[in-house]
Amino acid sequence: MSLSLAAIRRPLFKPLLRPVTYSRWLHLLTGCVAGVLMGFLRSGTFRPGHGGPWLSFAVLPVPILLLAALVPAVRRIEGLQAQLLLIPGRSGTGERGSQIATSPSATWPDRGRTAVWLLLRLEAGVAMTALTLQLPALTVVLARAAMGHATGVTGWPSIDTPRWWYGLLAPLPLVVLLTVVVGAGALMTGAARLLLGPSAAERLAALEARTERILEHNRLAQELHDSVGHALTVTVIQAGAARAAGSPEFTDRALAAIEDTGRQALADLERALRLLREDAPRPADRPSLTDADRLLESARAAGAAVRAEVTGPLEALPGPVSREGYRMVQEALTNVLRHAGPVPVSVRIAADADALELEIRNGLPAASESSGGGRGLRGIRERATLLGGEAETGPEGDEWRVHARLPLRRLG
Template identity: 55%
Template sequence: MSAPLPLLRSLVRPLVRAVTYTRWLHLLIGSIVPLAGGLIYPGLSSPGPVDWLIAAALPVPPVAAVALVPSARRAEGLQARLMLFPGKHARVRGGTSADDAATGVSATPSASWTDRGRTALWLVFRMEAGLAAWLLSIWLLQCALELAGVGVEEPVLASLTPPSAAPFLAPLPALALLVLVVAGGRLDERVARRLLGPSVKERMAALEDRTERLLERNRIARELHDSLGHALTLAVVQAGAARAAKDPEFTDRALAAIEETGRSALEDLERVLLLLRETGRRPAGASPGLDEAARLLDSARSSGARVDADITGPVEDLPGPVSREAYRMLQEALTNALRHAGPVPVTVRVTADATRLRLQVANPLPDGRPPAAPGSGSGLRGIRERAALLGGEAKAAVRDGGWHVDVSLPLR
């Protein structure tokens, strides 16, 4: 008993959707051109099949020529979005990739001859399909009126239907017209997706835009991981050392270091949030570079680590991207040392020359045991990603009883 209900719903649902009838209207609008042309020639006072063929064929060249105008594709795309698809995107006047993904129809001017050719095919299809839909609609309405007993000038079923059965068959042409409305609208929508959909060039541009957004998100995620992870690690280590020392003077120094580290982390967080909000404002301060490495080293020392640092070469003259990424890589290497080994001796070597920057961070392992799954953490993965983006390489491994991070970056 319940089996026919889903089938009935699936049959009735399209008939109560507004988009079904806007699609049909969109299809019928295409018949205006051949009907107007047919009134001029060959004339539609008493047309025959040949007359309808002429009326359908004569407008094809001028209609296809309209597609040579680049804005024709945009006009057709906007109209298709408005009438063939439900939703708010129908009223969006841009041609963004998000709208294209929602409807499958582009609303940008033709950028190539392929776009013009597809637009020409669409215009011709819309005209011919609209004329066919109009003729079938008129014929089915005539059939319904004749079977219902309403007089028509040109009966089409008088010789085919017994007079006694005609009233019972009257609903059939009306149902056929409803099926035609639904099927014609869906055909119009599918052809629009095929011929007005984004071109290969537009798909590549959308893919590049999406890739850039993903790369930007990954970069922001790395910035948050490195800056906030470093700040929290230092705060935890310094707070633990202060509690263990039970020395008021040491506690004051630890609290001051925690305050400074937290302030720097808040500045980094504000800079990243400005990027995420896309407010158009420039961040208050630039990202720190390797010339500010002394701040990182002092923070590590304040946590109890014994840092032996040797920085040689003109690090203040490094290219901006290299300097900023090297700072973050040094920050993450120090954070890893403090997080996994505690306040142990850490050796930092930074060497810069005319062609390459080399960064080395080493620390002994706690109890001489290597960490589980060495090199698999998100921080070390971030170091490798940063190095790869700059054309360099980064390695992390256990060597000579210690944990070593080696980064090599080209400067050209």
């Protein structure tokens, strides 16, 4: 029996222990502020015998609130205070956020919903303020009546004949008040999500922003794969070659190449981490094709005989094309070193007014990814497609060929 009573008491008293219950209560009470201010401005509202000011509080501010709803910033103010008091600790309009918008009204439907919200806040605020004042006063009256004092409170029948059993009824108004506070707070929270929630256009904008973040993270994952994969491949090959050579001079060169490649990989990793921080600006020092010599020297240091042909003004290329072109060459060289080892490689980088062409050729041992299913080669094709170009990877004769063409006119 004790366990069942505890199980019953827990859900009954749990709302009273939650801070959000009282922040919502405060939110409800502030809805009456406009009515009280208008009541002070209207003469006779508080005179004796007027019948109570509550009706005036509920009616007088209506025209002012309807006009206020036309101001775009009012929706933002109401959204912020609703987030702060109705759903503290949550922000944003997603499923895990408050689902309450904090942007100004942009359309007439936004203004209409804001007007309905303001009127709802007013009427709920007046009702809650009246109950907050009257119900505790009624508890005091019942307690005094139980002690033998005839008394009354405005708005309630007076008690002329005190009885002891009025003491049993004294807690009842407070129980009713707390029950109404919990229920009204939950209802106002639901109404805020409905009336102050994001419009269809705002939901679409949020979805587009989320899609952009996902695409950016996918691009970042591909970039890390290319950069770190290249660095690890070069490091492994250099370390193996140094151990096999048994030459102190070659070992020194290999260690220097490993150091340079590792330093560049760390710089790329730092750039990636900065991009993952939503409040950080996009790094402006990402490598581009003007840094292609560094890639070629890294491959040569790993033992590959790289023959390069670079033509055209690489410094004049659009930023996205130049940066993605660098990553494509990097992945192609990494593929050669990983699957073919230190073999002869020819690299052609040609830029003109219409397009950028990249071509990397080497012997067929690199064809372990000839199915086209490797992440690196698939990434080259995806990068080319995103820039409106095309890329081909696969065997051609007795060579493995990576060829990409990126148009420039649509980006210029």
